[in-house]
Amino acid sequence: MSDPFLFLCYVSILFASNVLGAVGGFGAGMISIPFLTQLFDAKAVIMASTMTCILNLFIAVKNWRYVDLKRLTRILLYMCIGLPIGVYGLKMIDVDALKRLLGGFMLVIGGYGILKLRIPRAAGKHLPAWALRGCLIAGGIVQGAISSGGSLVLLYAQQELEEKNGFRATMALLWTVVSLITVFQYMLMGTLNRESLRLFAAGVIPVLSGIFVGGRLCRRLSQRSFAYVINILILSAGMISLCR
Incomplete structure (x- = not known):
């Protein structure tokens, strides 16, 4: 990355997105990718972003005693049911329509989450177990199709x-x-290239710095403020998805 201005933009976007992502434990990629793909090759950015997401392991390790392994296993199990359906169904899926549908769905989720925080009666409403399992399988399908x-x-x-x-x-x-x-799939397919590896190498320090700062900020948040941050992140991701 020879252009100093591009490098500064790259590290700034990564740092800011990972501060927000570290607060919620997710979302750095969905915030940064729409901006980074305007500056660099989209495929290289997506692959580099996927590699930097592995650095979220630092959040998990530091907070290992809070990891819910039972629910994590359940999420992975049901997602793995849907993943191959998404991968093989990609040829038949209208990707743009699916992204718009997903963006609208995220707006509904985020809006409903904020509504529950504002209206106590809504907070007691929960989806049944079968619907939650269906969401995880559907999440696997969408993940396999469009990540x-x-x-x-x-x-x-x-x-x-x-x-x-x-x-x-x-x-x-x-x-x-x-x-x-x-x-691992990228490696098997031979799609990793020098540009994505360079972007990953340049992003390690700003990502780790963002994770550190985000962790510090999260400790200052109350449970209610944390819930607001999560739902605002979901709403932002929905709007970004629709705009793209």
Whole structure:
């Protein structure tokens, strides 16, 4: 990356997105990618972003005692049911329509989450277990098709992992595992290139710095403020998805 201005933009975007991502345990990639793809090759950015997501392992390790392994295993199990359906169904899926549908769904999830915080009666409403399992399978399908199944997983996580430390730690470990699997697939397919590796190398320090700062900020947040941050992140991701 020879252009100093581009390098400064790159590290600044990564740092800011990972501060926000570290607060919630997710979301750094969905915030940074729309901006970075305007500056660099989209495929290289996506692969580099997937590799930097592995660094979320630091959040999980530091907060290991809060990781809910039972629910993490359940999420991975049901997602793995849907993943191959998404991968093989990609040829028949209208990707743009699916992204718009997903963006609208995220707006509904985020809006409903904020509504529950504002109206106490709504907070007691929960989806049945079969619907949550369906969300995880659907999340696997969407993840396999367009690598954007996180919003459906978050619908499950918001209901089953309400405490902020457990939510952050479990989500960070989940996306670490998902990113490792995805990078392994890149390696098998031979799609990793020098540009993506250069972007990854340049992003390690700003990502780790963002994770550190975000962790410090999260400790200052109350449970209610944390819930607001999560739902605002979901709303932002939905708007970004629709705009793209």
